[in-house]
Amino acid sequence: MKIAGVVLAGGQSSRYGQPKMFELFAGQPLYKNSLIALQHSRLEPLIIATNASLQKKFAEEHTQMIIEKQPHQGPLSALQNIMTNFPDNEWFFVVASDMPYMNADFVQTMLTYIDDRYDAIVPKQDSRLQPLAALYRRTALPIANLLIQQNKRSMKALLDQVRVCYVEFEEENSTFININTQLDWAQTVKKESNYE
Numbered sequence: 001m002k003i004a005g006v007v008l009a010g011g012q013s014s015r016y017g018q019p020k021m022f023e024l025f026a027g028q029p030l031y032k033n034s035l036i037a038l039q040h041s042r043l044e045p046l047i048i049a050t051n052a053s054l055q056k057k058f059a060e061e062h063t064q065m066i067i068e069k070q071p072h073q074g075p076l077s078a079l080q081n082i083m084t085n086f087p088d089n090e091w092f093f094v095v096a097s098d099m100p101y102m103n104a105d106f107v108q109t110m111l112t113y114i115d116d117r118y119d120a121i122v123p124k125q126d127s128r129l130q131p132l133a134a135l136y137r138r139t140a141l142p143i144a145n146l147l148i149q150q151n152k153r154s155m156k157a158l159l160d161q162v163r164v165c166y167v168e169f170e171e172e173n174s175t176f177i178n179i180n181t182q183l184d185w186a187q188t189v190k191k192e193s194n195y196e
């Protein structure tokens, strides 16, 4: 079975104020963290989904690229686009590009839940769903198409309509921390410097 690894890196970063996926974290652009976590599990292909204005910043990556013609349509449209462009892949491991603690162990754990009975495998922490660090099966595409036609563009709307395996993670697990604002970033960087 072919499982693709996808880094979603085409957001607006409007709350952050500049493209947050390129902020340096432990010496590397933040998006690399998600890419490396997926790389460890030899997912194929590895795909970066982004837009024309950010594309150049990924020039050195040896991954497949999706350049969204209409940028900023959100993660559900990005997923629709990716599944449509990679018809040979059955599953897609989709990870946001703003997660400083994304890691290979998490990716490995999630992969063990792949099962024909599901259209999506989604982590849950403290009753919060994490749809941007999750697995989606091609069988979810018709529903995604329908939702987009109806202008319902949320991942949650998709999860409400497909067969989902929810995987529980402990409250202390930092994998799902993501950066939305400059304050989030300052707190993450501060926490790191305390550990050093």
Ligand SMILES: Nc1nc2c(ncn2[C@@H]2O[C@H](COP(=O)(O)OP(=O)(O)OP(=O)(O)O)[C@@H](O)[C@H]2O)c(=O)[nH]1
Binding pocket: 008, 009, 010, 011, 012, 013, 014, 015, 016, 021, 049, 050, 051, 068, 071, 072, 073, 074, 075, 078, 095, 096, 097, 098, 132, 179, 180
């Ligand atoms: N490829 C792609 N990725 C997206 C899109 N929208 C959001 N993302 C990514 O999805 C993840 C979560 O995005 P958010 O933080 O919710 O949205 P954002 O647009 O990046 O930031 P805000 O403008 O502050 O909401 C990030 O890694 C984004 O880069 C999109 O339209 N296309």
